[in-house]
Amino acid sequence: MSSALSGVEASAIGLLKRAVEQDGKGKAQEALVCYKEGIKLLMEVMRETTDQIRKQAFRQKIEQYMERAEKLKNHVDSQIEAGKYHQAIQITNDSTGHSYRSMFTPYLDELVTEVHIEDPYIRSNHQIYNLLRFCELLVMSVAPVKRIHLLTGRDENVHLQHNKLGELQRSLAEHSVEMIVSYSDTLHDRVVRFNNGWIIKIGRGLDYFKRTGQYSIGFCDMDLRRCHETTVDVFHSKHTKDG
Known part of the structure; x- marks a missing residue:
């Protein structure tokens, strides 16, 4: 993996760690922003990775984060719709x-x-x-x-x-x-x-x-x-x- 791609991966990991932290603190909007940006970067790394084992590992991680982000977004949307956010x-x-x-x-x-x-x-x-x-x-x-x-x-x-x-x-x-x-x-x-x-x-x-x-x-x-x-x-x- 090139040094540039390693840097992108490190940025993705940092953003996703922050997303999980903010999610745990109940800061939904901050978490969603970090999930979105982190997933975007991780997908970029996955596309450029030639190692199929690593590619599959990235794909699984992306799916997990996307599932959590979708659930969080649905929760926020429901709170907004009900006027309770x-x-x-x-x-x-x-x-x-x-x-x-x-x-x-x-x-x-x-x-x-x-x-x-x-x-x-x-x-x-x-x-x-x-x-x-x-x-x-x-x-x-x-x-x-x-x-x-x-x-x-x-x-x-x-x-x-x-x-x-x-x-x-x-x-x-x-x-x-x-x-x-x-x-x-x-x-x-x-x-x-x-x-x-x-x-x-x-x-x-x-x-x-x-x-x-x-x-x-x-x-x-x-x-x-x-x-x-x-x-x-x-x-x-x-x-x-x-x-």
Whole structure:
């Protein structure tokens, strides 16, 4: 087996191990994403393998993972259909591995064209940077996002806040994404809604990362950034907020 193919196999094994771990923790959507990507890579390895014994072993593993993924998907679909889907995630103090990519990618698919963000604290510099990181995730994801609706509170220096958000709006427009900004003085809840039905409520909104040194691990890769304690509740609704 070539070194390149060995690398693909290692990636497949890593993804499928994570799928089983997430499955065991009750994180169905995360598990399904990992099953899908892991199976895809393992099938690639199987096709390129000439050893018939190894090929048969890969085929059996793929069938096992596909069977589990199908059962899990059917369970999630039935929960969604009954309006009973709810996943609770606890982010513990100082824990890592909770980047926006890790948190939101399982719910972004080809059906997502609009995103609604309600967060009263997109005001200070680091909070607007958090929004920027989230928007970068949307631009880079498989979702063909065309419009982002932001509802937030007014900063004391609303002119500066408006200028910073305006720069982000212009940058998003270069990627064919429109961002509509509205303000509320009474907003309290923090929620992200995708128009494929997924609703993610985070106790601290997008602002759950701790500060770190500019030259410290975790400054760039947010999966390595330590977090504040918060709760995340994931729901699904067929009745999403109108655009």
